[in-house]
Amino acid sequence: MRELGMVLALAFGVAGGLRAQATSPQVDVTGRAITLLMVRGPQEVRGELLAVRRDSLWVLAGRPERVVAVRLRDVSEATVRRHGWTAARGILWGLGVGAASGVGLAVACGKVSCGSGGALIPGSMLVGVAVGGIAALSYQYSSRWRFRPVTEVKLAPFARFPQGPPPGGFDVLLRPTRDSVVVRP
Amino acid sequence: MSIAKRVTLPVLCAAALVLEACPTVRVPELMDASRTTAANPGNYPLKVHLRSGDLLVLSSWSDLPGDSGLAGRGSRYDVRRRLVGSFSGGIARDSIALLEMTRGQVASPVGSVVLGVYTVLAGAVTIACLADPKSCFGSCPTFYLDEAQDRPVAEGFSGSVARSLEATDVDYLAEAHATGRGFAITMRNEALETHAVRSVRLLVAARPEGGSVVAAGDGRMYAASEPTAPARCESRDGDCAALVSRRDGRAWFSRADSTDLGASDSIDLLFPAIGGPAALVVTARQSLASTYVFYQSLAYAGSRAGEILAAVEREGASAFGGAWTLMHRLGSVEVLLRSTDGTWRPVGAFGEPGPIAADRQAVPLGSVAAGPVRLRLRFARGAWRFDELGLVALGSLVRPIALDPARVERGGVADTLALARLRDPNRYLVTNRGDQYRIVFDLPADGANLEFFLESTGYYYEWMRPEWLREENPAMLALIAVNPAAALRAMAPGYARLEPRFEELFWASRFGGR
Numbered sequence: 001m002r003e004l005g006m007v008l009a010l011a012f013g014v015a016g017g018l019r020a021q022a023t024s025p026q027v028d029v030t031g032r033a034i035t036l037l038m039v040r041g042p043q044e045v046r047g048e049l050l051a052v053r054r055d056s057l058w059v060l061a062g063r064p065e066r067v068v069a070v071r072l073r074d075v076s077e078a079t080v081r082r083h084g085w086t087a088a089r090g091i092l093w094g095l096g097v098g099a100a101s102g103v104g105l106a107v108a109c110g111k112v113s114c115g116s117g118g119a120l121i122p123g124s125m126l127v128g129v130a131v132g133g134i135a136a137l138s139y140q141y142s143s144r145w146r147f148r149p150v151t152e153v154k155l156a157p158f159a160r161f162p163q164g165p166p167p168g169g170f171d172v173l174l175r176p177t178r179d180s181v182v183v184r185p
Numbered sequence: 186m187s188i189a190k191r192v193t194l195p196v197l198c199a200a201a202l203v204l205e206a207c208p209t210v211r212v213p214e215l216m217d218a219s220r221t222t223a224a225n226p227g228n229y230p231l232k233v234h235l236r237s238g239d240l241l242v243l244s245s246w247s248d249l250p251g252d253s254g255l256a257g258r259g260s261r262y263d264v265r266r267r268l269v270g271s272f273s274g275g276i277a278r279d280s281i282a283l284l285e286m287t288r289g290q291v292a293s294p295v296g297s298v299v300l301g302v303y304t305v306l307a308g309a310v311t312i313a314c315l316a317d318p319k320s321c322f323g324s325c326p327t328f329y330l331d332e333a334q335d336r337p338v339a340e341g342f343s344g345s346v347a348r349s350l351e352a353t354d355v356d357y358l359a360e361a362h363a364t365g366r367g368f369a370i371t372m373r374n375e376a377l378e379t380h381a382v383r384s385v386r387l388l389v390a391a392r393p394e395g396g397s398v399v400a401a402g403d404g405r406m407y408a409a410s411e412p413t414a415p416a417r418c419e420s421r422d423g424d425c426a427a428l429v430s431r432r433d434g435r436a437w438f439s440r441a442d443s444t445d446l447g448a449s450d451s452i453d454l455l456f457p458a459i460g461g462p463a464a465l466v467v468t469a470r471q472s473l474a475s476t477y478v479f480y481q482s483l484a485y486a487g488s489r490a491g492e493i494l495a496a497v498e499r500e501g502a503s504a505f506g507g508a509w510t511l512m513h514r515l516g517s518v519e520v521l522l523r524s525t526d527g528t529w530r531p532v533g534a535f536g537e538p539g540p541i542a543a544d545r546q547a548v549p550l551g552s553v554a555a556g557p558v559r560l561r562l563r564f565a566r567g568a569w570r571f572d573e574l575g576l577v578a579l580g581s582l583v584r585p586i587a588l589d590p591a592r593v594e595r596g597g598v599a600d601t602l603a604l605a606r607l608r609d610p611n612r613y614l615v616t617n618r619g620d621q622y623r624i625v626f627d628l629p630a631d632g633a634n635l636e637f638f639l640e641s642t643g644y645y646y647e648w649m650r651p652e653w654l655r656e657e658n659p660a661m662l663a664l665i666a667v668n669p670a671a672a673l674r675a676m677a678p679g680y681a682r683l684e685p686r687f688e689e690l691f692w693a694s695r696f697g698g699r
Binding site: 084135164 | 208209210211213214215229230232234236237238240242262264265266282283285287292295296297299300303304307308310311312315686
């Protein structure tokens, strides 16, 4: 039973750790991560969604940070982070379960001198990675909301300022570094 | 562990893990400031977006009288979303731009299902295997020492699958180290089998100075020197000397031929000159090839298996001779000695049925000529795992003392009925899955100076499993009967598919439910 407990603890530990990582804070006080596919200008804009209006939206992007203002009509598709389970986490889950299972099987194998214990852990981990890889494709797809066409009503709930830009504008958001810049449309 | 526990625990764990694998999605919903805030589903805080750009995150809140605003407690963040401090008080309705509720959803992407199913399967197999390793990796009556209850040191009469095939098996207990006048061994039935044990005896012999006692396949025992490791060991795959030089659990083995399970393989050994009577000492166990062939044959027999076993009971092995030919082909290692004229001369054979515990046997070579000793081991490819191959100088014959059990305990309590049956050569102790008996022997001398061998006599019956009936195949059964060599070729691809993980995943096949 000691080995059983060990395997369960390992499996739950991996699962719990990944889940904790995947769960964002109870309430996000900033906007969601957004990726915009553009029909003109830069091919793609990524960053935090700050605000959205009927014809424009603003994204806090890049390092150094800058506020990028974009015309909605120039955006072909917007994707917004839905949950934190990414492809990497799917693979890690599979790997963790595979490792836990491999350890358990190797322990069981050792008890009866089956002679192949050494291959069990890497073999089981490989299977875990393969299964995790399949799951990763699904997580990668489901971890985003996709919006096309892009409208104010759809995106506003995910913005830091769903009511629109704050009275003082966005300059105050930028860190006071020499490189900070506001890019206007 | 009861069946209920075996099922319940994995199911509970699986359910928990599947839920763990489902990410939570937080869906924001905006409300106009004029809306009532009384209803906010879930346990999430209420976000109050102020016209100034600041944000209040309220853990508790209520409407102020007259719809003038909200009162609440929580935290306040500025436009850069830096925490300004805790907040407690009223908020005027006209300072509120929007209210934001959060609705939690458990997402169930396909990935969660895939990971959940995988986790359930891997967990169930691992837990079942940990709870009962032998159900995954072994079969037949097994014997454990008190000091190593997690690893069998011997398996008894593995080839005796019917009463008519009852046999006596002698296993060297290499790891037995007794001090004082007592010796105990635990016999277990951990398989889906009924064991009929006629006797379990301990054979003891005084250990010769600077050597040991070795048992030959015919049951005779000899005083012998300590084994000498081969100077050279050549296999098809290259040098094998390091793996077979001493008994350490690291075994040399080859993969079976994927087109013919009967395909021949060999190892050539070169030993330093020894002169005089000598023997090759082999410590080895079978791979799972013979297990596969045996159970696959039962599966091909399907609904006729009982009929065939009954015929074996009446007429002996000749009733289904083809099957025994198969097993003999896989279950025997031929030993050849190179003569001075360069020819290879058969001198004996090694055979120990069963894939669980390795046994040590001596193959007497007769009196070998002066000069290096060259030996060849010929066996079915992939059928054996050799732990130690050593050359010993044989001394005189040794007559061991055979000890009957002095006491038998079951669950820590003396079992006089079992003791009587094990001591009476005309009766059997019948055991079923889960039974275990601790058998105690009184030694004639201090155990520190003795060599131990376990002699077990009996037979066992396999329990038919529904899975086997699904593979009934009269044509293959006929092929086994009339042309065993062709049957070994026909079964080879199936075994080749299983072989890489067969040792590890024995339970996952039809044999795994043992």
